[in-house]
Amino acid sequence: MTANEPVADFIIIGLDFGTTWDPEFNNCSDVEKAPTQLLYDGQKGTSWGYSIPAHEDALKWFKLLLLDNDDVPIIVSKSSQMRYAQKLLDKMKKDPVEVIAYYLRKIWNHAIDSIQRTVGAELLQKSPFHVVITLPTIWHHYDQQRMKQAAKASGMLDARSCGETKLRFISEPEAAALATIKDLSKRSKIKAGDAMVICDAGGGTVDLISYQIESISPFVVKECVKGDGGLCGGVFLDEQFLELIKRKLTPRSWDNVTSAEEKKFLNEWIGSSTFLIVAMSRAPVESSNGERRLNLARKLHQRQIVVLDISSSPYRSDILSAYTPIVDKIELLIRRQTQAVESKLEKSAKYIILVGGTSEVAGQEPDEMVSAGVRHNYYRLCSEHIGQVHSTIYSCSEFPPPPETSGPAVEELCKIHWTRNINLESLSTYTNPLGKVYHELNYGIEMTCEGEIVDFTVHYKDKRVGAHNVDVQFR
Incomplete structure (x- = not known):
């Protein structure tokens, strides 16, 4: 075998290109994920992922900008995050494909460096690549075409001496199913004919797909009914919650609060049953009765205190009023998928498996919730x-x-x-x-x-x- 002769094996590289994952939410962090964000600076150049300081207002949500305006729901197009992302994009005079291509190039180069450290430069040079990128179920054919253009522009499909790099797209819930089915196959109570619904509740989209088990050994499944999905992920819960807080404050009180402080606020809120916004000092503190406090004195126009306690009324109803519209949409998607399964098979799905960041319980990874x-x-x-x-x-x-x-x-x-x-x-x-x-x-x-x-x-x-x-x- 010569130095440049390709080997029979190939390297599969999977890219789960999410909408919003943010490392500032350290109460639910995952070191294996890279933040989906970019920062364009005319003097310092462009930064991506973890290299962007927490206090900077980075470009996010650019994955959703691939959608045509007519295909973006009103609740999404009117959200502050979406409007801010479009504003930054217009300011930089760049289109979504160009921005995504740049992000893919950065994460691709990082991945290749990591793979080379693991397998060595020689094997990497001889091995063809098979690249798999996840896409939301609800995306149209034009979205897939634009993502393909971005992948090509990123350089990941550039010619290599060992052979052509193959690109394949897979739906996000299908990828989630592949990740969970292995664990599911080990359960003693499953049997051929059982049906399952996979709900991938991520930051931007919630995608569903269903499978029926054809055999246990070998473990074989087939798609049951057409997948479904919607733009009702975790970022919209965040958006609704922030709007609730703003309504609790006096008009324009939130105007000077930066996006970095909003992120810190959301992070402090996660996992806490009682929260106070206190205009006294900037550092978050823990009160003697276990209440969480966020202090924004230098940013709020006047001294004020807001208390939210989800364990008592009327604050609990306030929280529910913010979250219910989004949660109801997720519930409707799940119900619609399970009803489609029942209509086709004349029996209910035995499993509903929740994966993705929005489905996580604080302190648990998705696989812990599904199988443990x-x-x-x-x-x-x-x-x-x-x-x-x-x-x-x-x-x-x-x-x-x-x-x-x-x-x-x-x-x-x-x-x-x-x-x-x-x-x-x-x-x-x-x-x-x-x-x-x-x-x-x-x-x-x-x-x-x-x-x-x-x-x-x-x-x-x-x-x-x-x-x-x-x-x-x-x-």
């Missing part, structure tokens, strides 16, 4: 031989749940009894303030839901306790 269930760790203090271990699981019909297990909304769901041959002396010890020594038993209980089926498993020392040693008694 919900797990909680417990401990018992023991002073003598360990026999059967008992735990009680409760359900609650309200959110957030009360701190105690009493109340009309709380009911006992089941009791879990399990046994294991445990050597008391092998456990770590705990000494109470009176000097009494106990042995500490640590274990975990995991709950998984499939359709209407709820299942519990017990884990001890990172190993699953055998089903014959676990007794779950539902009330």
